Amino acid sequence: xxxLEQVYGYFEYIKKGGNILSGIAIFGMIxxxxxxxxxxNLLSSSIPGSYEMVRNYLMxxxxxxxxxxxxxxxxxPRISMxxxxxxxxxxxxxxxxxxxxxxxxxxxxxxxxxxxGLTGTEKNASFPAAGYxxxxxxxxxxxxxxxxxxxxxxxxxxxxxxxxxGVWITFQKQQGKIDGEDSSYVS
Numbered sequence: 730x731x732x733l734e735q736v737y738g739y740f741e742y743i744k745k746g747g748n749i750l751s752g753i754a755i756f757g758m759i760x761x762x763x764x765x766x767x768x769x770n771l772l773s774s775s776i777p778g779s780y781e782m783v784r785n786y787l788m789x790x791x792x793x794x795x796x797x798x799x800x801x802x803x804x805x806p807r808i809s810m811x812x813x814x815x816x817x818x819x820x821x822x823x824x825x826x827x828x829x830x831x832x833x834x835x836x837x838x839x840x841x842x843x844x845x846g847l848t849g850t851e852k853n854a855s856f857p858a859a860g861y862x863x864x865x866x867x868x869x870x871x872x873x874x875x876x877x878x879x880x881x882x883x884x885x886x887x888x889x890x891x892x893x894x895g896v897w898i899t900f901q902k903q904q905g906k907i908d909g910e911d912s913s914y915v916s
Contacts, residue, residue: 730892737885737900743878744801747794754790758783778858785856785865793871797878803899820896825887832883835876843873 765779799805813820846869854869855862882900889897 730889733885733888733892740881740885744798747797747875747878751791751795754787754794758787758791761787777860778863781856781858781863785863786868789868789871793875796875797882800879801882801899817896821890824896824898825890828883828887828890832880832887835880835883839873839876839880842876843870846870846873 761776761779761783765776769775815823846866849866849869852866853864854866855864857863886897886900889900
């Protein structure tokens with residue numbers, strides 16, 4: 730179990746890198762849109778290709794690197810919340826089956842989006858902006874990278890559920906526990 734915790738610790742660096750990359754992209758969008766609005770109001774002309782740059786470069790950079798953090802934080806609703814009052818062995822079995830189903834879906838999304846990225850690279854996918862063609866195909870690989878990282882997260886979560894007691898809904902949170910306290914206690 731200690732080795733699994735160590736591997737997950739290294740995986741945390743990937744998540745932090747995705748968060749930083751998304752933060753930089755969001756800051757870039759704010760800056761780019763603000764400059765575009767200022768130039769439109771002060772100079773009566775917008776920055777050529779600004780909308781296309783934001784849509785094709787900054788939006789994917791803001792969304793897909795942080796998708797791993799959204800999944801791993803446990804904010805997405807899960808069916809395991811419904812079966813919280815069932816016996817632990819039933820909860821664990823259902824949770825593992827649902828994780829396996831999620832893994833299959835995420836692997837399929839990763840595979841087909843990677844194939845789409847390869848097709849875009851082969852066809853030199855680009856978009857016109859300000860009279861030039863800008864390549865978009867490198868950014869097509871953000872989708873399979875994001876979902877591939879979710880697949881790794883699910884595999885690590887499955888291993889933790891197999892080799893430890895309790896039902897782990899995220900790598901740090903057990904089913905029925907809130908900040909280390911038992912949520913079934915009512916005062």
